[in-house]
Amino acid sequence: MRKLNIIEYPNIDKGRIRLKSFCTYNYSYVPSDDLLLKLKNKKYFIKTHGCQANIRDEETLSGLLNSLNMERVETKEEADIAIINTCAVRENAEDKVLGEIGEFKNLKAKKKDLILCICGCMVGQPHIVNKLTDTYEHVDIIFGTHNIQDFVRLLDIYIKNPGTRLVDVSSKSGDIYEDMPSLRVNKFKAFVNISYGCDKFCTYCIVPYTRGKERSRDIKDILKECSELVKQGYQEITLLGQNVDSYGKDLNSNVDFAYLLEEVAKLGIPRLRFLTSYPSDFKDNVIDVMAKYPNIMKYLHLPVQSGSDSILKKMGRRYTKEQYLDLVKKIKEKIPEIAISTDIIVGFPNETYEEFLETVDLVKQVGYASAFTFIYSPRKGTPAARLKDDVSYETKVKRFKELVEVLEVDVNKYANSLIDKVIPVLVEGPSKKDPNILTGVSEANKIIHFVGDKSLIGKIVNVKITKNHVYSLVGEMINE
Numbered sequence: 165m166r167k168l169n170i171i172e173y174p175n176i177d178k179g180r181i182r183l184k185s186f187c188t189y190n191y192s193y194v195p196s197d198d199l200l201l202k203l204k205n206k207k208y209f210i211k212t213h214g215c216q217a218n219i220r221d222e223e224t225l226s227g228l229l230n231s232l233n234m235e236r237v238e239t240k241e242e243a244d245i246a247i248i249n250t251c252a253v254r255e256n257a258e259d260k261v262l263g264e265i266g267e268f269k270n271l272k273a274k275k276k277d278l279i280l281c282i283c284g285c286m287v288g289q290p291h292i293v294n295k296l297t298d299t300y301e302h303v304d305i306i307f308g309t310h311n312i313q314d315f316v317r318l319l320d321i322y323i324k325n326p327g328t329r330l331v332d333v334s335s336k337s338g339d340i341y342e343d344m345p346s347l348r349v350n351k352f353k354a355f356v357n358i359s360y361g362c363d364k365f366c367t368y369c370i371v372p373y374t375r376g377k378e379r380s381r382d383i384k385d386i387l388k389e390c391s392e393l394v395k396q397g398y399q400e401i402t403l404l405g406q407n408v409d410s411y412g413k414d415l416n417s418n419v420d421f422a423y424l425l426e427e428v429a430k431l432g433i434p435r436l437r438f439l440t441s442y443p444s445d446f447k448d449n450v451i452d453v454m455a456k457y458p459n460i461m462k463y464l465h466l467p468v469q470s471g472s473d474s475i476l477k478k479m480g481r482r483y484t485k486e487q488y489l490d491l492v493k494k495i496k497e498k499i500p501e502i503a504i505s506t507d508i509i510v511g512f513p514n515e516t517y518e519e520f521l522e523t524v525d526l527v528k529q530v531g532y533a534s535a536f537t538f539i540y541s542p543r544k545g546t547p548a549a550r551l552k553d554d555v556s557y558e559t560k561v562k563r564f565k566e567l568v569e570v571l572e573v574d575v576n577k578y579a580n581s582l583i584d585k586v587i588p589v590l591v592e593g594p595s596k597k598d599p600n601i602l603t604g605v606s607e608a609n610k611i612i613h614f615v616g617d618k619s620l621i622g623k624i625v626n627v628k629i630t631k632n633h634v635y636s637l638v639g640e641m642i643n644e
């Protein structure tokens with residue numbers, strides 16, 4: 165076995181701690197001359213799994229490595245440093261990542277100097293780090309979501325001690341690092357973090373342990389970042405937080421999410437979105453700001469998770485079915501054209517058929533434009549994972565299919581309502597199936613395909629919708 169240098173091991177109990185004094189704001193980052201020399205012209209590869217927060221972390225890691233004059237490459241075979249940025253939200257995502265890490269074994273055998281690094285939420289869990297250090301000996305550096313700013317220092321330690329594997333996964337709630345270098349994945353759509361971590365502790369969710377205490381960025385730093393994106397010609401900004409609605413609660417000021425949203429909207433970005441909303445923290449003033457600014461997309465992702473009050477309680481979600489439906493009603497009254505999407509978990513431990521039917525009923529009442537449905541996946545270390553579950557997986561799959569059928573009725577209805585309408589579409593690139601077709605997204609995040617020139621990529625164009633394929637639509641570009 166290769167030697168192992170453990171700087172810090174993840175600790176779920178420590179990750180649970182919430183103290184006010186934890187967060188400090190750090191500005192400016194300078195890489196050392198020594199490392200600049202060692203890594204100059206080397207190549208790196210990054211593969212990211214999971215959510216937008218991980219994509220934003222990837223951009224910071226790319227920025228860090230580019231500041232060392234390294235070059236990003238698209239295949240692992242070309243790389244001197246390979247990073248796998250992992251997701252811990254569901255077990256099948258973890259299995260996929262472990263398979264991918266295993267595939268590196270052959271490459272490492274051929275390319276001895278390749279440095280394989282694993283980061284992201286998965287390594288915030290002690291059992292995963294155990295597994296990696298015990299059975300994936302070809303992994304060189306393991307670092308956590310709170311250690312991204314340390315990555316260059318970790319590389320330095322590793323390069324000075326070749327062959328010694330490194331683990332540095334802090335469970336401290338994390339500080340805020342501003343002015344980190346960043347290389348954005350997309351040249352016209354940008355994610356901007358407004359807060360990190362989560363304090364909600366839904367009983368099934370590992371995020372509060374792996375991403376730590378909820379901490380808001382200073383509004384001046386967010387506005388500075390957004391202004392720069394507007395100046396650079398970006399077409400869309402998505403404000404990111406595990407719970408955007410609680411933005412500012414930890415700051416000693418009157419700033420809340422509605423205020424921040426309005427200030428960003430005023431900067432004039434053509435499209436503004438935000439993710440993710442928490443129903444009982446969603447305030448009326450956010451609805452007012454959404455209604456007031458045409459550049460705030462009339463699209464809202466509002467995770468409900470379940471329509472059963474008893475399951476919501478067991479999940480630790482702090483609202484009832486009725487409160488959720490009241491909120492949806494209020495939003496629809498003020499913004500009639502709103503498209504709402506959601507997340508739903510089917511098969512929470514011991515969910516009865518009657519409880520499941522409450523979810524079906526809620527889905528019918530809301531009429532979602534789109535939805536992300538999942539079968540419950542226990543996450544080690546969370547309270548729900550300790551529950552005994554007497555519902556079989558087959559039953560859960562059956563209910564899952566039943567729910568998807570119900571959801572599709574409204575998803576289809578929403579898509580049909582767009583037929584013959586002319587809608588603005590942000591062109592993202594050529595379609596994966598046919599390079600002669602362009603793919604873009606509507607205000608409500610619907611995928612739209614149409615024939616057009618590649619010079620339109622990154623622009624917002626008007627498209628008349630002609631066909632509905634339920635999860636995507638086909639249209640014709642309208643020249644004005």
Ligand code: SF4
Nearest residue numbers: 362364365366369371
């Ligand atoms: S709000 Fe709940 S589901 Fe969302 S990140 Fe926080 S704990 Fe997880």
